[in-house]
Amino acid sequence: MELLLDDLDTRGALREAAEKAGISRAVFLGGTIASVVAALSAPAAAEAVSRNDIAVLNFALVLEYLQSSFYTEADRSAALHGKAAAAARRVGAVERAHVKAFEALLGRQAIKRPAFNFAGTTESDRPFLKTAVAFEDLAVAAYKGQAPRLRSKQVLASALAIHSVEARHAAWMRYLFHVQPAVSAFDDAASKPKIERVVAGTHFIVARPRMEARRRPRLTG
Amino acid sequence: MSRRIVAALGAAVVAACAVVAIGKVAVGAPAGPTSSLRGAPLPRAPRPALSVPSPRDLADSRHVSVWTILVRPTTARARPDADARPVARLARRTPEGTPNSLVPLGRAGDGHGHVWVRARLPVLPNGTTGWVPRRALGAYQAVRTHLVVDLERLTATLLRDGRPVLRAKVGVGQPRWPTPRGEFHIRNRLTGYRDPFYGPLAFGTSARSAKLTDWPGGGFVGIHGTDRPDLVPGRVSHGCIRMRNDDVLRLGRLMPVGTPLTIR
Numbered sequence: 408m409e410l411l412l413d414d415l416d417t418r419g420a421l422r423e424a425a426e427k428a429g430i431s432r433a434v435f436l437g438g439t440i441a442s443v444v445a446a447l448s449a450p451a452a453a454e455a456v457s458r459n460d461i462a463v464l465n466f467a468l469v470l471e472y473l474q475s476s477f478y479t480e481a482d483r484s485a486a487l488h489g490k491a492a493a494a495a496r497r498v499g500a501v502e503r504a505h506v507k508a509f510e511a512l513l514g515r516q517a518i519k520r521p522a523f524n525f526a527g528t529t530e531s532d533r534p535f536l537k538t539a540v541a542f543e544d545l546a547v548a549a550y551k552g553q554a555p556r557l558r559s560k561q562v563l564a565s566a567l568a569i570h571s572v573e574a575r576h577a578a579w580m581r582y583l584f585h586v587q588p589a590v591s592a593f594d595d596a597a598s599k600p601k602i603e604r605v606v607a608g609t610h611f612i613v614a615r616p617r618m619e620a621r622r623r624p625r626l627t628g
Numbered sequence: 629m630s631r632r633i634v635a636a637l638g639a640a641v642v643a644a645c646a647v648v649a650i651g652k653v654a655v656g657a658p659a660g661p662t663s664s665l666r667g668a669p670l671p672r673a674p675r676p677a678l679s680v681p682s683p684r685d686l687a688d689s690r691h692v693s694v695w696t697i698l699v700r701p702t703t704a705r706a707r708p709d710a711d712a713r714p715v716a717r718l719a720r721r722t723p724e725g726t727p728n729s730l731v732p733l734g735r736a737g738d739g740h741g742h743v744w745v746r747a748r749l750p751v752l753p754n755g756t757t758g759w760v761p762r763r764a765l766g767a768y769q770a771v772r773t774h775l776v777v778d779l780e781r782l783t784a785t786l787l788r789d790g791r792p793v794l795r796a797k798v799g800v801g802q803p804r805w806p807t808p809r810g811e812f813h814i815r816n817r818l819t820g821y822r823d824p825f826y827g828p829l830a831f832g833t834s835a836r837s838a839k840l841t842d843w844p845g846g847g848f849v850g851i852h853g854t855d856r857p858d859l860v861p862g863r864v865s866h867g868c869i870r871m872r873n874d875d876v877l878r879l880g881r882l883m884p885v886g887t888p889l890t891i892r
Binding site for chain 1: 673674675676677678679680681682683684685686689692694697699723724725726727729735737742743745762763765766767768769770805815816817818819820821822823825826830832837840843844845847848849850852865866867868885886
């Protein structure tokens with residue numbers, strides 16, 4: 408089986424998903440950060456990083472949010488078994504560490520975590536593993552696609568260090584899902600439209616529900 | 629000098645020259661199998677910009693509660709099976725127009741690849757549970773707070789991570805309209821209305837009065853402020869939990885929607 412990303416790629420509409428998540432398309436595509444960068448009080452670390460690199464980092468952060476939320480929910484649901492449960496626990500811890508690192512570097516320039524509805528894929532073994540393979544392949548392909556665009560060697564060094572970890576996760580999840588961990592001798596990067604289609608096609612990114620109303624209570628009083 | 633000695637000296641000179649030459653490009657490089665790695669000097673690798681902390685397992689989840697919304701009307705059933713006996717029909721929205729919400733208690737597959745979630749239902753009798761299809765539910769959201777209302781002591785205590793962060797006196801239901809006991813959750817937060825009876829802020833809960841079933845909206849119990857702070861604490865309400873306005877505003881700053889509510 409090759410590139411399970413395609414299995415989740417049912418509809419191309421990352422733009423919509425990005426908007427739902429409060430992310431402008433331009434930022435999601437790494438073009439500009441103008442609409443999300445709160446220039447006020449940005450930490451020194453992020454100030455030292457170029458706008459281009461901040462856009463790429465935010466792009467990566469969205470994928471890290473996606474993964475960390477997925478594994479955390481799977482771990483918390485306690486619905487998985489055996490090796491799948493163990494993998495969710497371990498990989499979730501790593502993805503949360505990645506999120507913390509990105510958030511620390513980006514400070515107030517970090518994109519906010521979207522809400523995710525994983526629609527039951529965190530609650531049984533096979534859908535979990537299938538989705539995990541797709542997410543890890545997605546992350547590996549995305550890092551590979553964005554790395555050449557980075558201007559800072561320090562940021563590039565970080566991206567490479569995380570990229571190889573994501574590749575290990577991809578191999579691990581593929582092994583557990585009984586698909587070949589290493590299929591080809593050369594991995595292509597995923598294009599930006601590809602990433603767009605895959606993430607939006609899952610419909611996992613959702614708007615946060617509004618649980619507040621400006622209405623007279625209809626309570627017993 | 630014999631020819632052998634001359635040859636040996638020559639070899640030694642050549643070797644010395646080679647060592648000097650190699651030493652200029654790779655000082656201290658070990659000889660042997662790694663010699664093929666010798667080459668032009670490379671600059672030191674850049675230091676990564678990210679400082680990635682050590683991976684850590686989820687913190688103690690005893691105090692974490694998960695809630696979710698209904699994304700479509702659905703029927704709760706007695707078992708995780710589309711053909712099982714219906715327990716209740718669940719609307720997508722509350723009487724106040726916010727999304728209806730549930731607290732998952734467990735999950736199971738139905739053998740056809742569908743996940744079902746067991747949840748406590750906002751129906752009478754209080755405490756009723758049923759199974760709803762996972763596809764009828766939205767994103768899971770986690771909270772670390774828990775509100776405990778003590779009907780004997782007339783207190784409300786908000787816990788975060790198991791520790792009290794707010795304690796206040798409350799008014800509760802009169803004996804003829806008792807506040808129901810049990811496990812519930814906060815369903816919504818209501819502001820901006822102009823009815824001093826409810827004070828400046830109200831929370832809707834999943835608890836229902838067993839007596840006021842014909843109350844508008846179905847007799848849901850709320851937590852709200854009051855225009856009669858002199859009656860708090862006391863057994864004064866139709867079943868709702870009344871707080872002094874300052875207290876309910878403090879609660880509003882600390883308690884997110886989805887917080888579990890224990891009334892005991």
